[in-house]
Amino acid sequence: MGIHIPYITSKASPSNDSDGDSVVLSNDHESPMKSVKLTSETHEIQRAPAGDEEDRIQIKPVNDEDDTSVMITFNQSISPFIIILTFVASISGFLFGYDTGYISSALISIGTDLDNKVLTYGEKEIITAATSLGALITSIFAGTAADIYGRKRCLMGSNLMFVIGAVVQVSAHTFWQMAIGRLVMGFGVGIGSLISPLFISEIAPKMIRGRLTVINSLWLTGGQLVAYGCGAGLNYVNNGWRILVGLSLVPTAVQFTCLCFLPDTPRYYVMKGDLKKASEVLRRSYTDTSEEIIDRKVEELVKLNHSIPGKNVPERVWNTIKELHTVPSNLRALVIGCGLQAIQQFTGWNSLMYFSGTIFETVGFKNSSAVSIIVSGTNFIFTLVAFFCIDKIGRRTILLIGLPGMTMALVVCAIAFHYLGISFDGTSAVVASGFSSWGIVIIIFIIVFAAFYALGIGTVPWQQSELFPQNVRGVGTSYATATNWAGSLVIASTFLTMLQNITPAGSFAFFAGLSCLSVVFCYFCYPELSGLELEEVQTILKDGFNIKASKALAKKRKQQVVRVQQLKYEPTEEVIEDI
Numbered sequence: 001m002g003i004h005i006p007y008i009t010s011k012a013s014p015s016n017d018s019d020g021d022s023v024v025l026s027n028d029h030e031s032p033m034k035s036v037k038l039t040s041e042t043h044e045i046q047r048a049p050a051g052d053e054e055d056r057i058q059i060k061p062v063n064d065e066d067d068t069s070v071m072i073t074f075n076q077s078i079s080p081f082i083i084i085l086t087f088v089a090s091i092s093g094f095l096f097g098y099d100t101g102y103i104s105s106a107l108i109s110i111g112t113d114l115d116n117k118v119l120t121y122g123e124k125e126i127i128t129a130a131t132s133l134g135a136l137i138t139s140i141f142a143g144t145a146a147d148i149y150g151r152k153r154c155l156m157g158s159n160l161m162f163v164i165g166a167v168v169q170v171s172a173h174t175f176w177q178m179a180i181g182r183l184v185m186g187f188g189v190g191i192g193s194l195i196s197p198l199f200i201s202e203i204a205p206k207m208i209r210g211r212l213t214v215i216n217s218l219w220l221t222g223g224q225l226v227a228y229g230c231g232a233g234l235n236y237v238n239n240g241w242r243i244l245v246g247l248s249l250v251p252t253a254v255q256f257t258c259l260c261f262l263p264d265t266p267r268y269y270v271m272k273g274d275l276k277k278a279s280e281v282l283r284r285s286y287t288d289t290s291e292e293i294i295d296r297k298v299e300e301l302v303k304l305n306h307s308i309p310g311k312n313v314p315e316r317v318w319n320t321i322k323e324l325h326t327v328p329s330n331l332r333a334l335v336i337g338c339g340l341q342a343i344q345q346f347t348g349w350n351s352l353m354y355f356s357g358t359i360f361e362t363v364g365f366k367n368s369s370a371v372s373i374i375v376s377g378t379n380f381i382f383t384l385v386a387f388f389c390i391d392k393i394g395r396r397t398i399l400l401i402g403l404p405g406m407t408m409a410l411v412v413c414a415i416a417f418h419y420l421g422i423s424f425d426g427t428s429a430v431v432a433s434g435f436s437s438w439g440i441v442i443i444i445f446i447i448v449f450a451a452f453y454a455l456g457i458g459t460v461p462w463q464q465s466e467l468f469p470q471n472v473r474g475v476g477t478s479y480a481t482a483t484n485w486a487g488s489l490v491i492a493s494t495f496l497t498m499l500q501n502i503t504p505a506g507s508f509a510f511f512a513g514l515s516c517l518s519v520v521f522c523y524f525c526y527p528e529l530s531g532l533e534l535e536e537v538q539t540i541l542k543d544g545f546n547i548k549a550s551k552a553l554a555k556k557r558k559q560q561v562v563r564v565q566q567l568k569y570e571p572t573e574e575v576i577e578d579i
């Protein structure tokens with residue numbers, strides 16, 4: 001059985017030229033282990049010898065953490081153990097979706113159950129926003145906590161928050177108790193939203209890491225769909241919203257129980273110096289792999305662990321923050337990571353997630369929760385489409401299809417709301433013309449909006465970890481996740497007020513404007529990263545956003561993957577390609 005590791009060289013500055021890149025693929029046909037030795041000798045980008053190749057950077061066939069994982073995964077399918085770990089970690093994605101999703105119908109069915117009066121728009125906003133606020137707070141610290149206490153323990157801690165939050169809400173008879181319960185639940189959501197993709201990315205074989213991360217998004221949007229479905233079913237049940245909240249305890253309990261029997265990630269064990277445990281997890285994950293390769297992987301993780309400077313945790317965190325802001329490629333990664341998360345929130349999707357029940361009621365639909373199911377169902381289905389497209393078509397392309405589509409749908413909604421004519425009297429909305437065909441136009445284009453959203457900006461920002469090199473990944477993704485929750489908080493706490501003050505037409509026009517600006521941001525700042533090694537991402541971001549070069553490189557990498565697959569079982573001397 002031959003395992004072939006391609007040695008790839010490419011231009012130092014990808015912006016220099018997009019067609020002249022020469023790429024060298026060589027397959028070691030004597031011994032796969034020889035390849036391992038060669039790759040592990042250096043982890044860094046190296047200058048090639050002077051002369052013709054002066055301006056080349058040798059990019060190792062692997063990224064900063066995975067040279068052996070290329071070996072390990074090359075000829076191997078995903079193991080059941082990795083599937084179980086991914087499944088259990090993504091329950092956090094489900095809880096994220098369920099807990100942010102049920103509030104839309106709960107707000108309708110809560111009626112006068114809290115303080116014996118109908119909730120005002122302001123109170124509805126506080127109840128909704130409390131979860132985003134809680135999530136914002138914990139997402140800031142979750143990256144660091146995961147390094148100190150472990151990913152698994154953080155996830156278990158989030159389970160505890162989910163339980164406390166749910167119990168406080170289920171027993172709530174006052175507005176404030178409900179808001180506090182939502183806040184505590186938010187603590188759990190914030191931790192889970194960061195740790196789950198991080199956990200998956202650390203245990204996933206490199207070759208399918210992107211897709212496994214989208215699985216978390218699938219669970220997330222699936223969780224929202226289930227919440228809407230249950231919400232619709234419990235709409236007319238007395239205290240139905242309490243059952244809706246209580247149901248969230250089921251997945252929490254499942255995740256907690258499973259985590260009791262599962263290990264943490266190999267990277268975490270290496271950080272804690274427990275190399276035996278790290279090898280054990282790797283061995284269970286890569287069942288066909290030799291002891292020697294497992295040892296190399298552990299060795300490599302140890303090296304990476306030492307690459308974070310600092311004698312103690314606070315010093316290491318501080319140095320990481322410094323490095324995140326002072327290294328130009330890291331700073332660009334931060335701009336992209338936070339920028340995409342901000343766009344995801346400020347283009348208004350969650351105003352629909354949180355308040356679609358209220359919006360559809362406003363335009364005259366009786367069973368508004370049922371309509372909301374169609375919207376979140378569209379979100380789920382198009383996340384599935386993104387799952388298949390994200391590597392094939394590319395992240396940048398799906399973003400540049402999704403965002404203009406969203407802009408168009410938002411403009412149509414703004415026009416339709418304008419002609420529908422809505423006024424507000426403090427706790428409810430009055431439609432001037434009664435239910436009309438404009439109401440149908442609004443529903444249709446909200447569904448179109450959902451489809452374009454899920455295809456691109458709903459999914460791509462959660463690929464954030466690929467933007468950052470390993471030593472700043474935790475803090476970088478914490479910043480990006482916190483941006484997500486800050487945006488979610490702003491939307492949740494202002495949307496209904498916005499509807500009242502600048503009208504629904506104005507609110508949708510505002511989102512359309514932001515969506516249009518986002519197209520410009522992505523067009524100029526978001527390079528194509530599909531199929532690129534993490535080292536290459538750093539190279540791309542080194543002296544600019546290098547869009548043109550990134551597209552050329554991504555295309556080339558795709559062709560190489562096909563080529564290497566063709567060569568898999570036919571050892572060759574050396575393949576030199578000029579694409």
Ligand SMILES: O[C@H]1[C@H](O)[C@@H](O)[C@H](O)[C@@H](O)[C@H]1O
Pocket residue numbers: 100217220221224344350353379458459462484488
């Ligand atoms: O990616 C997710 C997804 O798009 C959800 O539908 C949305 O509610 C979240 O805020 C977002 O982060």
